[in-house]
Structure formats: structure tokens, C-alpha cells
Amino acid sequence: MxxxxxxxxxxxxxxxxxxxxxxxxxxxxxxxxxxxxxxxxxxxxxxxxxxxxxxxxxxxxxxxxxxxxxxxxxxxxxxxxxxxxxxxxxxxxxxxxxxxxxxxxxxxxxxxxxxxxxxxxxxxxxxxxxxxxxxxQREWCVNLGRRTALERLSHLFCELYHRLCKVGMVTDAGFHFPVTQLELADATGLTMVHTNRILQEMRRKGLIELQRRHLIVPDLAALERICAFDPSYLHPAAQEAL
The missing domain is CATH 2.60.120.10 (Jelly Rolls)
Structure with a gap:
């Protein structure tokens, strides 16, 4: 089984x-x-x-x-x-x-x-x-309180990438992404207009490709640099510390 x-x-x-x-x-x-x-x-x-x-x-x-x-x-x-x-x-x-x-x-x-x-x-x-x-949750508080709009969305996408990798749901640098722009706005404390503007900017810079509810991150390292992403808060090696 x-x-x-x-x-x-x-x-x-x-x-x-x-x-x-x-x-x-x-x-x-x-x-x-x-x-x-x-x-x-x-x-x-x-x-x-x-x-x-x-x-x-x-x-x-x-x-x-x-x-x-x-x-x-x-x-x-x-x-x-x-x-x-x-x-x-x-x-x-x-x-x-x-x-x-x-x-x-x-x-x-x-x-x-x-x-x-x-x-x-x-x-x-x-x-x-x-x-x-x-x-x-603590990292989300930092996202809302201290990061810019571009950093907020970049950080969220990096987090989702790492979390989905953990359960084998990332393929060819991409994953199913069913979240709407309204839901993204509600998660990052931005307006829908501002969220749309930042997504367009990220597309232009080649940081993401987003279509048909699928998000591709062509260069994860580049996206992580945008928001100084540190995956240690996800504790990927939690069991090794015990």
C-alpha cells in the first residue's frame, strides 16, 4: 500500500x-x-x-x-x-x-x-x-510588516516552491498554482490592482511564468535573491536536530 x-x-x-x-x-x-x-x-x-x-x-x-x-x-x-x-x-x-x-x-x-x-x-x-x-506564521508577519510588495510576492512564491518540493509536487521548476489575484492580495496585504502590477513586473523580469493556474520559477536562486529568502524557517532538517 x-x-x-x-x-x-x-x-x-x-x-x-x-x-x-x-x-x-x-x-x-x-x-x-x-x-x-x-x-x-x-x-x-x-x-x-x-x-x-x-x-x-x-x-x-x-x-x-x-x-x-x-x-x-x-x-x-x-x-x-x-x-x-x-x-x-x-x-x-x-x-x-x-x-x-x-x-x-x-x-x-x-x-x-x-x-x-x-x-x-x-x-x-x-x-x-x-x-x-x-x-x-512568524515569517508571514515579517512579510506583512517589513517587506516591499515585490519582496512579499517573491517570498511567498519561494515558500510555496519549497513546501511543495517537500511532498514531491514540483516538476520542471513549476507547480499547480490555483490561487486567484484576490486571494494573493488577501494573503499579502495588497490591493488587487497593486498585486496585478507586481505580477506583471515579475513576468517582465523573467522571475516567474504564470499561466493556466501553473507557476514556473525559471531561476529559483534569482527569485530568492530578490527577497533574501532563507528557507531555514521551514526547518527542512528538523528530524536531524533531534
Whole structure:
């Protein structure tokens, strides 16, 4: 049996033997369900009783202001865990939405806790994943607070390139990129007009090729230089430090 993308992702954080990977495969394989674009897995203020694992498609964590403005605070990619420990809090302080048609595994709290108690190696991998998620969030704060518009978009594209490489979803220097310009604007704190202008500039400079929901980075090193990208915050060798 091939490993699920969740098992692949967690094994990259912490060495998991075949039995542990099979336990993950059983956990996420018994309840995979499709969700349509634009639907919420949960909304701000919901009380959570389940954990969601993203098997296919793209999603986003977001916060809504009282006047309806939205800030996307992180992008969720295939293999990501949607806040596995969020049920420890009273209510969700953010929402998670599907940016594309997605397939998720919804795992009840009881099932999750049973696996976490019986298989400490899986729990370690999930905690490392949670720490890396927090590290990415800190970098997004720097993006919004200190980087220029060109640097923001360049940094985001570099991050997505590295994250998708980790689960084998980059081919010929490119990857599926279903994010709309509105969603890019919501993720980088820019207007749609400004986002469009910067994307056109990046195309002219040969930094990216973007068409038909596919993003190609012809020269990753050049794009990384634009924003002084340092992939260490993604902790690619997390398990080697332990």
C-alpha cells in the first residue's frame, strides 16, 4: 500500500517506521470526504470536535474583520494538517476555507487522541509540524510588516516552491498554482490592482511564468535573491536536530 500524503509529510519531520505510517494511513483513509471551493471546514468561533487533514487541493486559514474584509493568514497545501491541536482551545479563533475543490480526512477527537497516546512517534511528528507551522506564521508577519510588495510576492512564491518540493509536487521548476489575484492580495496585504502590477513586473523580469493556474520559477536562486529568502524557517532538517 502506498503511503498517504499525510504519512509522507509527517515522515519528513520525524522518522516513522512502517507500522506508524500504516496507522496514519488508516486514520486518514477511512473518512476522506470532498469539499467544494469556497466552503469552510470550520469558521471563526466554532467549537471543534474534529481534526482535518488536507489530502488534495488548496485551502487557507483566514480572519474576518467586522466590515467583511478578509486577511488570509496562511495557505494550506496537500499534506497539511489543519490545526490538529485546536480542539484544546474553547473556540476556533480563525476559519479554514477551501480555495479549490479539496479532499479532507475528518478525524474525531477520540480517534486522534487514541493514536496520539498509543503511538508517541506520530505525536512527535505532529508537534514538529505544529512548531514549523508557527515558524511559517512568524515569517508571514515579517512579510506583512517589513517587506516591499515585490519582496512579499517573491517570498511567498519561494515558500510555496519549497513546501511543495517537500511532498514531491514540483516538476520542471513549476507547480499547480490555483490561487486567484484576490486571494494573493488577501494573503499579502495588497490591493488587487497593486498585486496585478507586481505580477506583471515579475513576468517582465523573467522571475516567474504564470499561466493556466501553473507557476514556473525559471531561476529559483534569482527569485530568492530578490527577497533574501532563507528557507531555514521551514526547518527542512528538523528530524536531524533531534
Amino acid at each position: 502506498n503511503d498517504s500524503i499525510i504519512a509522507v509529510k509527517l515522515s519528513a519531520h520525524w522518522p516513522l517506521d512502517r507500522q506508524n505510517r500504516e496507522a496514519i494511513n488508516r486514520l486518514v483513509g477511512r473518512s476522506a470526504i470532498p469539499r467544494r471551493t469556497g466552503t469552510d471546514l470550520f469558521a471563526q468561533g466554532d467549537r471543534l470536535t474534529s481534526i482535518f487533514f488536507l489530502l488534495e487541493g488548496w485551502g487557507a486559514r483566514y480572519k474576518m474583520l467586522a466590515d467583511g474584509r478578509r486577511q488570509i493568514v496562511s495557505l494550506l497545501l496537500p499534506g497539511d494538517l489543519c490545526d490538529p491541536f485546536c480542539f484544546l482551545l474553547h473556540r476556533a479563533d480563525h476559519g479554514v476555507a477551501a480555495l479549490t475543490p479539496i479532499k479532507v480526512a475528518e478525524v474525531g477527537r477520540g480517534q486522534f487522541e487514541e493514536v496520539a497516546l498509543e503511538r508517541p512517534e506520530i505525536t512527535k511528528a505532529m508537534w514538529i509540524n505544529a512548531l514549523i507551522t508557527a515558524s511559517i
